[in-house]
Amino acid sequence: MGGHSCCYKQKLRKGLWSPDEDEKLIKHISKHGHGCWSSVPKQAGLQRCGKSCRLRWINYLRPDLKRGTFSQQEEDLIIELHAVLGNRWSKIAVHLPGRTDNEIKNLWNSCIKKKLRQRGIDPITHEPLAEVDGTDDKAPINSEKNNSGSSGLQIPANAKLTMHVGKSVDESTASKSSSTPTKEFLLDQLLATHESPSTCRSSKPTSYFSLPLLSFAPDYTSGQTTSAAPPISSKPLLWSNQTARQLDANPGLSCNAMPYILSTLAVDPPICEGDDSVSNWYSGNCSNSRRSSAVNDSGGVMLQSSCSYDSGIFPWSELTPDKDVQVQLGGEAEDLRWSEYLHGAIPASSAMPTQSQPLFGDKIKSGGQFTFHGFSTWHQTQLLQPQLPPSDTSGKDFQSVSAGFE
DNA sequence: AAAGTGGACAACCGCCGTGCT
DNA sequence: GAGCACGGCGGTTGTCCACTT
Numbered sequence: 001m002g003g004h005s006c007c008y009k010q011k012l013r014k015g016l017w018s019p020d021e022d023e024k025l026i027k028h029i030s031k032h033g034h035g036c037w038s039s040v041p042k043q044a045g046l047q048r049c050g051k052s053c054r055l056r057w058i059n060y061l062r063p064d065l066k067r068g069t070f071s072q073q074e075e076d077l078i079i080e081l082h083a084v085l086g087n088r089w090s091k092i093a094v095h096l097p098g099r100t101d102n103e104i105k106n107l108w109n110s111c112i113k114k115k116l117r118q119r120g121i122d123p124i125t126h127e128p129l130a131e132v133d134g135t136d137d138k139a140p141i142n143s144e145k146n147n148s149g150s151s152g153l154q155i156p157a158n159a160k161l162t163m164h165v166g167k168s169v170d171e172s173t174a175s176k177s178s179s180t181p182t183k184e185f186l187l188d189q190l191l192a193t194h195e196s197p198s199t200c201r202s203s204k205p206t207s208y209f210s211l212p213l214l215s216f217a218p219d220y221t222s223g224q225t226t227s228a229a230p231p232i233s234s235k236p237l238l239w240s241n242q243t244a245r246q247l248d249a250n251p252g253l254s255c256n257a258m259p260y261i262l263s264t265l266a267v268d269p270p271i272c273e274g275d276d277s278v279s280n281w282y283s284g285n286c287s288n289s290r291r292s293s294a295v296n297d298s299g300g301v302m303l304q305s306s307c308s309y310d311s312g313i314f315p316w317s318e319l320t321p322d323k324d325v326q327v328q329l330g331g332e333a334e335d336l337r338w339s340e341y342l343h344g345a346i347p348a349s350s351a352m353p354t355q356s357q358p359l360f361g362d363k364i365k366s367g368g369q370f371t372f373h374g375f376s377t378w379h380q381t382q383l384l385q386p387q388l389p390p391s392d393t394s395g396k397d398f399q400s401v402s403a404g405f406e
Numbered sequence: 407a408a409a410g411t412g413g414a415c416a417a418c419c420g421c422c423g424t425g426c427t
Numbered sequence: 428g429a430g431c432a433c434g435g436c437g438g439t440t441g442t443c444c445a446c447t448t
Contacts, residue, residue: 014417015418015441016416016442017416038433038434050434052417052418058435087437088436090435090436090437101437102415102416106415109414109438110413110415409448410446410447410448411447413443413444413445414443415443415444416442416443417439417440417441417442418438418439419439420436420437420438420439421435421438422436423434423436424434425431425432425433426432
């Protein structure tokens with residue numbers, strides 16, 4: 001098993017695809033569709049197995065791929081979806097148009113996992129790590145091993161739950177929805193809170209409570225109930241994978257008896273353009289920030305953003321106005337190149353998408369170490385994400401290219 | 407400038423489910 | 428029901444490249 005019969009037939013190429021091979025595959029599929037994958041390499045004149053062709057097409061050549069760096073919204077959505085779906089990347093990918101399961105998987109393993117740990121969240125269970133040293137990126141104390149066999153919510157013994165109900169939450173609705181939400185319901189709600197990444201371009205904070213959602217976060221700091229909850233639900237996801245699996249296996253199963261949260265991740269973090277009323281919701285005040293864009297010499301939009309926060313609790317608080325974050329919207333640039341390529345404007349060899357550029361996260365990484373200041377700020381840390389406009393996918397080009405293949 | 411290192415990404419591997427004969 | 432072909436998925440590995448020493 002494992003290998004396919006086609007793979008054993010004479011010397012088939014392996015490894016990276018050459019532009020020439022890509023071109024052949026694109027031409028063939030755009031002309032005939034893929035049909036039976038096992039016959040594609042033969043018909044396309046490729047020395048590859050069908051499986052390899054399929055993978056190459058799905059993960060790289062498909063015209064509807066967004067490519068480029070993941071936006072903050074997309075990352076958030078992935079985290080939330082992962083909390084519900086676990087490592088089912090293909091299921092997660094369904095909710096991120098233009099993204100492949102492979103891409104998401106890679107992002108998770110190389111980036112998000114680390115970020116979550118640095119924020120004191122176990123990437124496996126989505127629960128807060130116990131006694132986390134924020135700089136420690138090693139195996140979480142509260143790892144899957146430790147949790148194996150357990151079910152449901154895992155909260156440190158000393159954790160105190162604080163219910164946060166948003167301002168505009170209709171409490172009756174909230175309590176209704178808290179009674180027997182199905183997994184589908186939760187997913188719907190979750191997805192509803194996220195604008196489609198490809199369309200979510202508003203740089204303005206959207207409504208903070210557009211949905212009747214309940215959320216809660218452990219209050220590790222005081223013994224007091226937080227009566228003045230921040231207007232944004234905190235993000236910790238305490239939905240265990242096991243619970244998700246149970247629900248997955250039993251779609252009709254209500255999670256009546258289990259605590260759950262669903263955070264309103266759609267909330268756009270403050271833009272920090274002097275809107276203190278917004279930024280002050282966070283314990284870190286935003287100051288002296290700006291956002292501008294320009295066109296770089298490769299045609300991509302350059303976005304400069306800087307933001308500093310008074311509070312030191314935010315990992316990116318070291319991003320001062322002096323440390324501008326420069327972001328290239330790689331997705332747009334590449335989509336443009338794609339369309340050019342497909343329209344024959346530029347030769348294949350030069351049109352092949354390049355590796356996406358490291359964006360915000362890397363800048364943050366290089367700008368200063370993330371520090372985790374303990375549980376007291378654990379969920380606050382969740383509240384504020386560096387806000388980036390999602391990569392623009394150059395809709396028109398994208399549509400025209402897609403149309404060509406449809 | 408060269409070597410070493412780590413991150414990001416592409417591709418492969420092995421398994422599983424499904425449909426057909 | 429068994430065997431086979433195929434597509435799909437998740438985990439893992441390989442490769443490239445940027446950054447650091």
